[in-house]
Amino acid sequence: MTTMTAPVTTITPGQAATFAKGLRDRDSWPRQLLAWFLVVLAILTVLPGLVLLLWKFPALVGSLLVGVAAVLTTWYFLAADWILVAAAVVAPAGLLALWRHLHRASFAPVGARLLGGVRATFLYRPRWRRHTIACGLATKDRNGDPVIPRLVRVISRYGRDELRVRLLPGQTPDDWRDHVVQLAHAYRVGGSHPEYIDRVTARTVKSGTVTLVFPRADKLAAPVPRFAPLPVEQIDFERLPVARREDGLAYRLQVLYTHVLVAGASGSGKGSVLWSIVAALAPAIPTRLVRLWGIDPKGGMELTMGRMLFDRLAWDNGRDGIAEAKAEELVTLMEDLAALVRERTGDLAGRTRKLAPSTEHPFIVCIVDELAFLTAYMPYKTLKTRFDSALTTVLSQGRAVGVTVVALLQDPRKETVPQRNLFPVKVGLRLDSEEESKMVLGKKAWERGALCESIPMSTPGVAFVLIDGQPTPWRVRFTHITDDDVRDLAWNYTTPPPPPPAVEPATPALAAVPDPDDHDAAETPAVAA
Numbered sequence: 001m002t003t004m005t006a007p008v009t010t011i012t013p014g015q016a017a018t019f020a021k022g023l024r025d026r027d028s029w030p031r032q033l034l035a036w037f038l039v040v041l042a043i044l045t046v047l048p049g050l051v052l053l054l055w056k057f058p059a060l061v062g063s064l065l066v067g068v069a070a071v072l073t074t075w076y077f078l079a080a081d082w083i084l085v086a087a088a089v090v091a092p093a094g095l096l097a098l099w100r101h102l103h104r105a106s107f108a109p110v111g112a113r114l115l116g117g118v119r120a121t122f123l124y125r126p127r128w129r130r131h132t133i134a135c136g137l138a139t140k141d142r143n144g145d146p147v148i149p150r151l152v153r154v155i156s157r158y159g160r161d162e163l164r165v166r167l168l169p170g171q172t173p174d175d176w177r178d179h180v181v182q183l184a185h186a187y188r189v190g191g192s193h194p195e196y197i198d199r200v201t202a203r204t205v206k207s208g209t210v211t212l213v214f215p216r217a218d219k220l221a222a223p224v225p226r227f228a229p230l231p232v233e234q235i236d237f238e239r240l241p242v243a244r245r246e247d248g249l250a251y252r253l254q255v256l257y258t259h260v261l262v263a264g265a266s267g268s269g270k271g272s273v274l275w276s277i278v279a280a281l282a283p284a285i286p287t288r289l290v291r292l293w294g295i296d297p298k299g300g301m302e303l304t305m306g307r308m309l310f311d312r313l314a315w316d317n318g319r320d321g322i323a324e325a326k327a328e329e330l331v332t333l334m335e336d337l338a339a340l341v342r343e344r345t346g347d348l349a350g351r352t353r354k355l356a357p358s359t360e361h362p363f364i365v366c367i368v369d370e371l372a373f374l375t376a377y378m379p380y381k382t383l384k385t386r387f388d389s390a391l392t393t394v395l396s397q398g399r400a401v402g403v404t405v406v407a408l409l410q411d412p413r414k415e416t417v418p419q420r421n422l423f424p425v426k427v428g429l430r431l432d433s434e435e436e437s438k439m440v441l442g443k444k445a446w447e448r449g450a451l452c453e454s455i456p457m458s459t460p461g462v463a464f465v466l467i468d469g470q471p472t473p474w475r476v477r478f479t480h481i482t483d484d485d486v487r488d489l490a491w492n493y494t495t496p497p498p499p500p501p502a503v504e505p506a507t508p509a510l511a512a513v514p515d516p517d518d519h520d521a522a523e524t525p526a527v528a529a
């Protein structure tokens, strides 16, 4: 009996060489097959990417890059050119670099996803199981086996990693808050900068998940020098560049149509917040578009250096406590402001809800240093009551008529500043305790990582800014305005003397921003000058 053995097909080196040679031949079938395969691959990877564009922007970039790489590789096989291979590898990276360079704002979320993916794969996922069990963040099923919470994704923004984690049934974000520091230590967050651990937080952005924030670097560690002044026509009072954000871009603060409350412990850099705002407004002072008023009950230490910038400035000389006559001056200034607000409100009533600042009706910014002194500590009760009442009028009616209060204080308790909630913009510099942080920015902002009590003493000017209606606070560093800068500002942007009275006094027209909701007002002609 003869036994049949199946022939074994082996590819000999000679055949492989012929196949490889065939790839170089434009008309050979292996070459055609490979080319079509790569073209189909390119289409299949690009198309889902385009669909995903509608859903999630960063995913598009990933698939586009694969698609571009596939197309370029195909091209290489058609052209057999090594330069194209190099281009296929380098092009995606080059494209990303170019994009980042040309439009950093739109690149940021994509770059954060891509880098986060890399860090998740190589750093977080390999040790996730071990560390969550060790830190007590895993639970057990009925057989006693560990149930590991899912690490949904990692986003690596400038200077920090954000780990989105799905909570296990029975867990709350507070459970993670209690253990997040242990987890951060397990991952060696901060490395040789243990102070970064103070900025580790667990916050709730979406129900059923928790986002852990692990700082990688402090982009705000170095002081930010004064920004170059903008030409007057480019100054937007609702977007004044005053600070640097963690991603390196300028933070723009709304000052017009709002009020700003700045709270910070002694030495936290309250001065830099106030002078950053003044520096951004300064070029508009000589044009009469902006008028600065100032109240400084702390002996005039803070504001008098820039006296020439102020249209009106009242300060106490600070000797032997505040004298009643001096206190009267401070209160009178706030009362004059309240009277001006009432006058403008009366003029505007029924015509518009917002005044556009003009030289006739300038934007008035009143800076009050150490507000609590006037609302709580001042020994003269009647004056205190008068000040409270005038301040409340300005805070409640001043926004729409182009009058803004920027108030600074050290002690943010409600008893000291009952009008705290009338400030839509709150700036929390370094504060002494968690309670104070919550008082200034609210509990929700604190849970989202606005830990003013964790700002190191070594970084004055670092603050969390919270705008009413925006849940997430911004961590920024205000520009460092030195005494020389203040003198320079005062020299270059001196406030002009009041214009001479008109020969024939007349009721000036208010330049009004049309209110789109107010149809009657749109038809009412402005009062002629």
Ligand SMILES: Nc1ncnc2c1ncn2[C@@H]1O[C@H](COP(=O)(O)OP(=O)(O)OP(=O)(O)O)[C@@H](O)[C@H]1O
Binding pocket: 223, 224, 264, 265, 266, 267, 268, 269, 270, 271, 272, 410, 460, 461, 462, 477, 478, 479, 480, 481
């Ligand atoms: N943005 C900043 N960048 C770097 N250094 C700053 C910044 N702001 C303030 N400093 C420095 O920090 C120190 C304290 O600043 P500042 O006097 O403004 O604090 P403060 O909160 O007003 O203190 P106090 O309430 O005691 O007057 C100063 O030496 C100042 O030069």
